Amino acid sequence: MSPTLSFVVFFLAAALAVVGQLLVLRDGLAGRTPAAGAGTAARLREALWITIPAIALALTLWATWRALPARTAGSTAATTGPVATLEISGGPR
Amino acid sequence: MNPSSLSTAPTGEARTALQDFISLTKPRIISLLLVTTVAPMFVAGDPTWQQVLLVTLGGYLMAGGANAVNMYVDRDIDDSMARTRTRPIPSGRMGARAVLAFGVAIATAATFLLGRFVNPLTAALALGGFYFYILVYTRWLKRTTPQNIVIGGAAGAFPPLVGWAAVTGRLDLTAVYLFLIIFFWTPPHFWALALLKQVDYGRAGVPMAPLVWGERETMDQMLWYTFILLGLTLLPATFGAFGVVYLASALVLGLILLYGVIRIRRETVWAKPAWWVYKYSLLYLALLFAAMVVDRSLT
Numbered sequence: 001m002s003p004t005l006s007f008v009v010f011f012l013a014a015a016l017a018v019v020g021q022l023l024v025l026r027d028g029l030a031g032r033t034p035a036a037g038a039g040t041a042a043r044l045r046e047a048l049w050i051t052i053p054a055i056a057l058a059l060t061l062w063a064t065w066r067a068l069p070a071r072t073a074g075s076t077a078a079t080t081g082p083v084a085t086l087e088i089s090g091g092p093r
Numbered sequence: 094m095n096p097s098s099l100s101t102a103p104t105g106e107a108r109t110a111l112q113d114f115i116s117l118t119k120p121r122i123i124s125l126l127l128v129t130t131v132a133p134m135f136v137a138g139d140p141t142w143q144q145v146l147l148v149t150l151g152g153y154l155m156a157g158g159a160n161a162v163n164m165y166v167d168r169d170i171d172d173s174m175a176r177t178r179t180r181p182i183p184s185g186r187m188g189a190r191a192v193l194a195f196g197v198a199i200a201t202a203a204t205f206l207l208g209r210f211v212n213p214l215t216a217a218l219a220l221g222g223f224y225f226y227i228l229v230y231t232r233w234l235k236r237t238t239p240q241n242i243v244i245g246g247a248a249g250a251f252p253p254l255v256g257w258a259a260v261t262g263r264l265d266l267t268a269v270y271l272f273l274i275i276f277f278w279t280p281p282h283f284w285a286l287a288l289l290k291q292v293d294y295g296r297a298g299v300p301m302a303p304l305v306w307g308e309r310e311t312m313d314q315m316l317w318y319t320f321i322l323l324g325l326t327l328l329p330a331t332f333g334a335f336g337v338v339y340l341a342s343a344l345v346l347g348l349i350l351l352y353g354v355i356r357i358r359r360e361t362v363w364a365k366p367a368w369w370v371y372k373y374s375l376l377y378l379a380l381l382f383a384a385m386v387v388d389r390s391l392t
């Protein structure tokens with residue numbers, strides 16, 4: 001895939017995912033997806049459950065942005081190695 | 094006395110017991126989990142047939158163990174749901190402790206198998222999925238929050254990490270995407286079933302989204318999560334994890350799922366489209382992972 005197409009797909013796909021996630025957060029904060037139980041603790045837990053996936057999504061989008069070929073090709077001088085790597089090694093056997 | 098009746102009775106009992114042990118592992122559900130375990134192995138590299146066999150067996154035993162322990166934990170509510178009433182414990186065919194022992198035994202065997210013959214990371218990830226399913230989803234979230242499916246969905250997202258780690262011995266951004274794809278696929282998939290089985294869940298006291306939020310809001314949430322899913326499935330192609338074949342497949346498969354979810358929201362009699370979405374979403378995930386393998390094999 002060409003770097004330009006990568007950029008275009010990235011922005012369109014990321015926008016779709018972000019809009020979906022913002023709508024989930026909006027419904028949660030507006031009380032449209034209430035907790036099963038009453039009380040502040042239940043509401044806080046519910047807020048936590050909708051926030052965790054949003055944070056995971058944001059971090060993944062950030063890592064993807066850093067890994068875009070067009071971006072890395074344009075900034076090779078500034079980077080010293082592969083970008084956006086998350087490695088947990090267990091040693092292949 | 095008819096000698097043949099003496100010889101066939103134990104055989105029949107043994108067959109029923111064997112069927113019960115197999116049913117404890119929920120083989121139909123595991124088949125999709127195995128697709129999402131094995132396909133990433135071929136995306137990550139070039140696994141040997143021994144690796145594929147070991148990971149398939151280990152994955153089956155670990156997921157089967159989790160399902161059996163889940164039936165032990167849920168034994169108090171399984172009797173009140175039509176969908177689960179015929180399971181071995183509520184129907185009285187097996188004792189609860191025997192089911193627990195069976196589940197723990199095969200999960201332990203899976204841990205040994207994966208840890209000894211594949212690699213420690215693979216075993217740790219499979220065991221992580223086991224504990225997440227039992228402790229976080231079944232014990233904690235299932236009966237306390239309508240977000241049970243969202244967060245609990247992470248348990249079903251471990252298999253691609255297991256397959257990936259088995260071949261590479263590490264995790265990277267592509268593996269994270271495989272995890273997130275299943276994570277964000279779970280809400281629209283499972284809430285389609287929850288909409289249809291909400292009376293059952295209500296009887297069992299499980300706060301599924303349609304019971305707490307209402308049908309309309311659940312349908313809205315299904316749509317929002319489908320937006321996220323569609324976006325996420327396209328993104329791995331942007332940093333070179335997959336090529337155009339995968340990108341086109343993900344787009345077409347995702348748009349069909351999106352159309353199905355929109356139909357649930359639009360139609361007043363939504364049972365039929367909800368069933369359609371539930372069934373199609375299973376096919377969707379299998380085809381998406383198949384597209385990843387095909388794409389990788391072409392490059």
